[in-house]
Amino acid sequence: MPSTSVTTTLQISSRLDLSKQAQENHDGDQFFWSYTEEPHRTRRQAIIKAHPEVTKLCGPEPLTKYFVLAVVALQVICAVCLRNTPVLSLRCILAAYVIGATANQNLFLAIHEISHNLAFKAPMANRLFAVFANLPIGVPYSAAFRPYHLTHHKSLGVDGLDTDLPTSLEAFFLDSVLGKAFFCTFQILFYALRPMMVYQLPLTRIHLFNIIAQLSFDYLILRYVGGRALVYLIMSSFFAGSLHPCAGHFIAEHYVFNPQPKSAKEASDPVPVPETFSYYGTLNMLTYNVGLHNEHHDFPAIPWTRLPVLHKIAKDYYADLPHHKSWIWVIWQFIWDEEVGLWCRVKRKEGGRKVVGWREDELESNEQKGAGTPGVK
Template identity: 30%
Template sequence: SGTQPKGLEPRPPTPMTWRMVGVPAPVFPGFEFDILDRVPSEEKPDSIWHRDRARAILRAHPEVRELFGHEPSTAAWCVLAASLQLLLAFVAGFWLPWWGAILTAWFIGAPLNIVLFQLAHECDHHLVFKSSRWNRWLFTYTSLPMFFLGHHTWWIDHIIHHNDMSAPKDFVMRRRAVYLGMRHLPPLFVPYGAFVCVTQFLRTGLGLLLYLVTSLLRFRATPSDVSLAVLGDVHLVSGYKKEKIEFWAVAYPLISLAIFGALWWLAGWQAILYLAVSQVFFTGYLHPYCLGWVLAISHVHNRDRFQPTASHYGKWVNLTTFNAGLHVEHHDLMGIPWQQLPKLRRLAPEFYEDLVPLSSYIALALRFTFASSDRFISLFDTDTVNLTRRLITRAQKRQA
């Protein structure tokens, strides 16, 4: 039976609204915000923890600054990985039966999406080129095979995740809230990713239609706030304007649809099936390794003390994912590219020796999925209590 975590009062289910459909980290009613809202320090303790660590590391080891910079060679890996995923889609379309496409997606496609995610993440942090435009176009090609039309939102959301980590505007915090709140319907057995992918296509279609209509009515090509709110989300509109990438919110899904349409025409529906199922497995459905990785980057890692992030130091994991396991190091100093990130721990070992690492993504996924209610609370009680309290406090302040 479900034991109520101490300090929490029972709350009625959160009602769904249209704006929550088709987004991977929905904004719940009562917790609305704008992406440019200023967040006080007390509302983002996880971000402050990493900020203080970064300052201490740089004071103690000024030589760490030499690790910062750009790595243009990453572009070759981006093109290679994305092209490989598209090539596998062609193989699935021409030579594999439908069940072969699904098996290939499980064994190769889903783990390869982790690679694409990590490489696109490097572009998002401007760690490949000095030019924001070139990074953004490389991000576009790298993330296209992941079969999600809304990846353009990540360009805005992800940096906020670093600067305001653990605040309600942090999309990872909202995703973590979904995982913790739905733990009796775990992602390992419920294909949430499939629902988000399908509804994202519908949402994008509506957004593009609104863009066409509002542009004709206004005699302006610039996307209206209404179309941006549907293509991205209401809270992101000001972010698109600040970054001056309103057109990209239209261009990204159009390019994606063109690529998927061409792929279907050239290689058939099984090529699309391969990409779609790879994305669903990537979100953790029937794939413990991917689910454990998603939980880890969502900061769900069963710690018994305050440690917002955790790293996985497995050589094979980091070798095959471009050091995606070095999560603490990345959040400490996000200006260090993946090639240089292992050197940070070697230069400043005293800042990492006392932290609790992750030993296995699969073990984390299985603990999260199969733990009894009491065991789940003992493993994830800190996550559940602190997260829910912060959400409720923020909502009460806004309603006051």
């Protein structure tokens, strides 16, 4: 199947050769093992050296809080309007898929923005606002998401730290069309449960507040609006992480969709496997520009509204990177292409660090803005 969703300007070594190497060195698994540091820090330093003005793009985006307020209100209104509608009716299912899933995916990614302190200047204000954005999702997760996600940034591809990586068990048992279809249908559950299987976080006050606030909101919906309204919200969250166009970003961001080398010469002279893929399509308008994922990993302290500006300033650094053109096509290819699957992730044994504590906020902010980079003031 042709890989039209990924540019072929950057050729990489064949999956067969890499899989053989992985089998020899890593107990039979077929992940793409890397022995170099993740690429984003190096590219960030190069971009800052060439375009120091990009550091001025860092900092909170005031618009974020207004969009979150609007989407939370939309979901509450929809839940109220559907309070007397049977949950298995076509009307409720369509509303949950078309409106609810899009809205809750938007809130997932609002929490993603807020986890980088990009809604307010004060860290505590961001934590509390993330709990508010979490409410229509129906299940408390914002407090736990932040440390797992920041560790993903600090430890990209590091086995045992990056919980975005599928486990060998998942990759082995889901290595088929039906297995990948199952994964895509229920991927929200994999992303919710996998982190706890990799390592557990300490229970903090913000975790308790997140749980109490969410259960209180769910009780109020259940008590004063009805059970069908709460089911609508939870159904929206399920569809948001299932076979939904916007859910394509989960797979598009870091799974390797690799074109095969065109010649034996290319196969014998490979370049590093790309670890992050951007998407520049229209669905970014609904998802806080999460598709600009190389840009985001290079500069996590730049908010969604300024990522296109970063891309424009540093276009020479991004123009030749492989990228996706359609999240729908990503899901389709992931399921049907036998060369793509859960094994198609770059892993490394060492590097990175775990982010868990409150005191790391200042360090995190400085590192994301490029502070400490040689030659940058």
